[in-house]
Amino acid sequence: MGLGTVGTGTVQLLLDPIGRQALLEEVEVYQVGVKSPAKPRAVTLPDGVITTKLEDIVSDPAVDIVVELLGGLEPARSLILQAISHGKHIVTANKAVIARYGDEIFTAANAAGVYVMLEAAVGGGIPVIQPLKQSLSVNRITAITGIVNGTTNYILTAMRDRGSDFADVLAEAQKLGYAEADPTADVDGLDAADKIAILASLAFGGRVKLQDVYCEGIRHVSKADIDYAQKLGFVIKLLAIAKKSHPSSPNISLRVHPTLVPQCHPLASINGVYNAILVEGEPIGQVMFFGPGAGAGATASAVVSDILAIAAVLKTDPAKPHSLMSCSHQEYCEKSPMEDLVTRFYARFLTQDHPGVIGKLGTCFGAHRVSLESVVQTGIHDNLAEIVVVTHDVREGDFHASLDEIRTLPAINSIPSLLRVL
Numbered sequence: 145m146g147l148g149t150v151g152t153g154t155v156q157l158l159l160d161p162i163g164r165q166a167l168l169e170e171v172e173v174y175q176v177g178v179k180s181p182a183k184p185r186a187v188t189l190p191d192g193v194i195t196t197k198l199e200d201i202v203s204d205p206a207v208d209i210v211v212e213l214l215g216g217l218e219p220a221r222s223l224i225l226q227a228i229s230h231g232k233h234i235v236t237a238n239k240a241v242i243a244r245y246g247d248e249i250f251t252a253a254n255a256a257g258v259y260v261m262l263e264a265a266v267g268g269g270i271p272v273i274q275p276l277k278q279s280l281s282v283n284r285i286t287a288i289t290g291i292v293n294g295t296t297n298y299i300l301t302a303m304r305d306r307g308s309d310f311a312d313v314l315a316e317a318q319k320l321g322y323a324e325a326d327p328t329a330d331v332d333g334l335d336a337a338d339k340i341a342i343l344a345s346l347a348f349g350g351r352v353k354l355q356d357v358y359c360e361g362i363r364h365v366s367k368a369d370i371d372y373a374q375k376l377g378f379v380i381k382l383l384a385i386a387k388k389s390h391p392s393s394p395n396i397s398l399r400v401h402p403t404l405v406p407q408c409h410p411l412a413s414i415n416g417v418y419n420a421i422l423v424e425g426e427p428i429g430q431v432m433f434f435g436p437g438a439g440a441g442a443t444a445s446a447v448v449s450d451i452l453a454i455a456a457v458l459k460t461d462p463a464k465p466h467s468l469m470s471c472s473h474q475e476y477c478e479k480s481p482m483e484d485l486v487t488r489f490y491a492r493f494l495t496q497d498h499p500g501v502i503g504k505l506g507t508c509f510g511a512h513r514v515s516l517e518s519v520v521q522t523g524i525h526d527n528l529a530e531i532v533v534v535t536h537d538v539r540e541g542d543f544h545a546s547l548d549e550i551r552t553l554p555a556i557n558s559i560p561s562l563l564r565v566l
């Protein structure tokens with residue numbers, strides 16, 4: 145279902161099996177569901193394969209695997225559920241549906257004894273779902289930190305490299321096709337939130353409610369912050385993070401926000417539309433997955449690998465569920481509140497150019513147990529002094545309490561930026 149960017153790449157791969165895994169030759173593209181059958185297509189399919197009757201595909205007894213590449217919430221969700229009720233295995237690239245309706249879909253799939261495979265839903269072509277479910281499954285995962293949205297990574301990289309403003313780079317990204325006409329899902333962090341909800345669920349072995357993911361996008365990241373970050377030894381990235389509060393705690397923090405990443409950190413060098421996901425666990429330590437997070441060929445690679453994984457099971461013993469391929473968890477993960485998050489912060493203040501302002505800031509921070517790693521007064525603009533502060537690890541609630549007090553100081557004009565530091 146779906147013959148757009150990913151659907152076309154998927155059909156092209158399935159129709160060109162030579163030199164790839166031999167099992168590909170046993171997979172037949174039986175029907176392809178689309179909305180506009182008259183649309184010119186980049187692939188040639190036998191007459192009668194393309195159809196608009198998606199309900200017929202999901203109920204046809206000859207179909208073993210339904211591949212959902214429609215995008216959007218409906219009719220994708222209903223068709224997936226109908227296909228499951230007819231005993232079909234599912235392959236999908238639809239993070240939006242899985243992050244919102246995964247609970248309903250996996251419960252139905254478990255009851256029907258079918259698999260729902262979603263490698264392409266996170267990180268495009270990067271294999272990360274199967275590694276979490278299989279190759280890393282014996283580890284106790286402590287953190288997943290990812291750059292999982294290519295559009296925002298492209299925008300932040302271009303802002304840094306060219307010294308451009310957010311709005312200019314966004315307009316250019318839209319012209320180049322790297323950003324949608326409505327960029328909300330990308331630039332406001334919603335797409336990354338869907339993806340970290342899926343990754344967290346797999347890594348921590350519990351279901352995740354999307355509303356538990358704290359989400360902050362990149363619209364407010366300014367050229368000034370990118371410059372200061374660079375001078376202080378950081379780059380700004382939109383990170384999606386799922387992390388245990390302590391290795392032994394059941395609580396996880398789930399968040400998407402622009403973050404100052406130390407230039408020496410492996411995620412700092414992931415530029416442009418590329419994605420990377422850093423997984424930390426015991427005993428493995430750190431593993432990073434890097435690659436193309438979108439695109440027809442890359443995403444099709446993940447989709448078709450999932451199709452083959454199901455085909456392989458169907459050829460051996462379809463009656464016995466493969467325990468590393470199905471969803472085994474029913475409980476919800478425990479979320480830790482954002483105010484209990486312990487992290488470093490970067491803050492930029494505009495203040496009156498009076499003596500003693502830095503001292504007053506320091507006193508307010510100290511009163512709330514916020515200790516400072518660096519304080520830089522960067523210059524005077526429009527008679528206002530600009531002060532940039534980086535804290536040591538602090539409790540988020542304490543940091544905000546100190547800012548509430550700082551805002552009441554007569555010398556403070558505004559706090560234009562507030563970002564977390566990895």
Ligand SMILES: NC(=O)c1ccc[n+]([C@@H]2O[C@H](COP(=O)([O-])OP(=O)(O)OC[C@H]3O[C@@H](n4cnc5c(N)ncnc54)[C@H](OP(=O)(O)O)[C@@H]3O)[C@@H](O)[C@H]2O)c1
Binds near residue numbers: 147151178196219
């Ligand atoms: N694009 C990427 O690089 C990428 C990467 C990772 C994951 N994904 C995910 O992959 C999925 C597909 O993305 P895409 O970029 O391939 O989308 P797309 O280019 O917009 O293609 C959507 C396809 O679905 C068909 N379709 C949509 N609504 C339909 C309906 N109601 N009935 C029948 N057919 C319908 C369209 O038919 P017509 O062709 O007739 O209009 C089209 O063929 C999405 O969930 C997306 O999030 C995409």
